[in-house]
Amino acid sequence: MRDRLGVTVVIITHEMSVVRQICDSVSLLQAGRVVESGPIETVVSDVDSRLSHELVPTPEIPDGALDGGNVVIDVALTAHPGQPAAAHVLALAAERGADVAGGLFETLGSAQVGRLALTIPADQAAGTLTALREAGVTAEVRA
Numbered sequence: 001m002r003d004r005l006g007v008t009v010v011i012i013t014h015e016m017s018v019v020r021q022i023c024d025s026v027s028l029l030q031a032g033r034v035v036e037s038g039p040i041e042t043v044v045s046d047v048d049s050r051l052s053h054e055l056v057p058t059p060e061i062p063d064g065a066l067d068g069g070n071v072v073i074d075v076a077l078t079a080h081p082g083q084p085a086a087a088h089v090l091a092l093a094a095e096r097g098a099d100v101a102g103g104l105f106e107t108l109g110s111a112q113v114g115r116l117a118l119t120i121p122a123d124q125a126a127g128t129l130t131a132l133r134e135a136g137v138t139a140e141v142r143a
Helices: 016-022 038-044 050-055 085-093 123-133
Strands: 027-030 033-039 071-080 100-110 111-120 138-141
Touching: 016 050, 027 038, 027 050, 033 038, 038 050, 038 071, 038 100, 038 111, 071 085, 071 123, 085 100, 085 111, 085 123, 111 123, 123 138
Parallel strands: none
Antiparallel strands: 027 033, 071 111, 071 138, 100 111
């Protein structure tokens, strides 16, 4: 409708499901001031962003996933059609002995946004982090 009529629609909501479904850009207000703003695809790519975590939360992991000295690596990725980012991340993680403990994918605008919680033996975490980051993936060991 916006493109057809040539108008901008401003929606004010706390419902992230509404934002995910209909918004092209997003702003976060705090105490009446804009503290984060941008195209939705850019905002969700910033894993340090509070708004990013609200739009696409970090997945929970099941009980027992950390048994045996495993640690969790949180992975955030954004891809566009034709870019097999998720398959590449999964292959990279599997090569190093990681397993997917939880995850979710959302389509926001024209981007596919994913959050994965990988479990991996603690002694393999540093090498896996390095490999993921060298592949352009945002990854951090969960505290």
